[in-house]
Amino acid sequence: MTRLIFALSVPLMAVAAVAQAQPAPPEGPRPGPRQQVFISPAGEPFRAAPTAPYPVAAWFARADASHDGKLDRQEFAADALTFxxxxxxxxxxxxxSFENTVYENKIAPEILPNADRVGMGGLPPGGKRKGPRPGDGKRRAQRAIAGMSLQGASPYSLLNEPQPVRGADADFNYRISKDEFEAVARKRFAILDTDGDGALILDALPHTPAQQMRETMRGQ
Incomplete structure (x- = not known):
């Protein structure tokens, strides 16, 4: 019996010795902060580098066809119809329904249920943290709050709508007409136009949850 145990232990010891002799794989550069994401009221995604202005500005600038610093109802609806x-x-x-599936999977995959919440305080793709970092407790609390109440496009949107394209299907027939898309755009404009003056100003728009969280983390 003793000889058997010894015979089995020798190969295991040799394997362990070889493993210890192998150099550890070199660590590559740590992934940097992930890109920022904004999803327009019509559901169109806008993305920007971490150091760039939050991409709501890119959406607003494009939708502001008159370049007067304001979005009126017509410009807002026209932007939705362009998308x-x-x-x-x-x-x-x-x-x-098929085109909506393409939207979810190819155009705005951030809204899918299993999508990583880009910009919501999670890890970069493939990233690993080794031990706690300053502010981790606060970040975990922020992620927990975000995860409890926000789904789909909501973390990146001005309005709490998880699926803004499907949300335009007023008669629930799984097909969205141009009229339906325009009608819901006008309803969304009315919600955002809190003072009822018929115009939206970039600086007066609410910050998306992703934008708020990024600003909070930068201020730590």
């Missing part, structure tokens, strides 16, 4: 033409890939005048 409608992108989603209506077969140009039949409606966004089908």
């Amino acid at each position: 409608f033409t992108v989603l209506d890939a077969d140009k039949d005048g409606t966004i089908s």
